[in-house]
Amino acid sequence: MALSSRSRLLLAAGGLQARRAGLRFASTTATPKTETEVDTSENEVVAPDFTNRNPRNLEQLALARKERGWKTTWPKREFWHRLRLERTQHYVEAFVERCNGDVVVSASTREWAIKRHLYSPKGVTACRNLGRVMAQRCLEAGINFVNFKAVIPWEYRCDSIQEFEKAMQEGGVILREPRRIYE
Numbered sequence: 001m002a003l004s005s006r007s008r009l010l011l012a013a014g015g016l017q018a019r020r021a022g023l024r025f026a027s028t029t030a031t032p033k034t035e036t037e038v039d040t041s042e043n044e045v046v047a048p049d050f051t052n053r054n055p056r057n058l059e060q061l062a063l064a065r066k067e068r069g070w071k072t073t074w075p076k077r078e079f080w081h082r083l084r085l086e087r088t089q090h091y092v093e094a095f096v097e098r099c100n101g102d103v104v105v106s107a108s109t110r111e112w113a114i115k116r117h118l119y120s121p122k123g124v125t126a127c128r129n130l131g132r133v134m135a136q137r138c139l140e141a142g143i144n145f146v147n148f149k150a151v152i153p154w155e156y157r158c159d160s161i162q163e164f165e166k167a168m169q170e171g172g173v174i175l176r177e178p179r180r181i182y183e
Helices: 005-021 040-044 124-141 153-157 159-170
Strands: 081-087 092-098 103-108
Touching (some): 153 159
Antiparallel strands (some): 081 092
């Protein structure tokens, strides 16, 4: 596109004022740049060395080490993820924890989103619904296998714990971890 003579004079006058201020203009002629074609075959080359940065990859492949601890340690800590259900006098809480004690996923009947759908925040129906919510949260977090053993053996006979376990299994979570593969 060609510039008119008047706009060239304005640019020249502005250029003199700009030079006094220490500024310079770029060229006023428009020259189109020719674009070079990019070679896309370099994107298809796979690197010979691959580093997997997923910290849970070995757990999912059942190759990660399980901390055994001492023989006298109770409860046993030989798991990657453990599901715990705690019933108090007024509420029921469930959480998944790692072997180092960090809580990964939790749900409780103290949460308003769960509590408002329950008649009572304790009891068999509360445990069943908490199991459904916990199963969904575990699957959303990518946890498909958890170790679920009642800490005190006679607690397992309770109806509420059995309903919780059944709801977790119906939700798609497997309540035992795969055996570790030794190489």
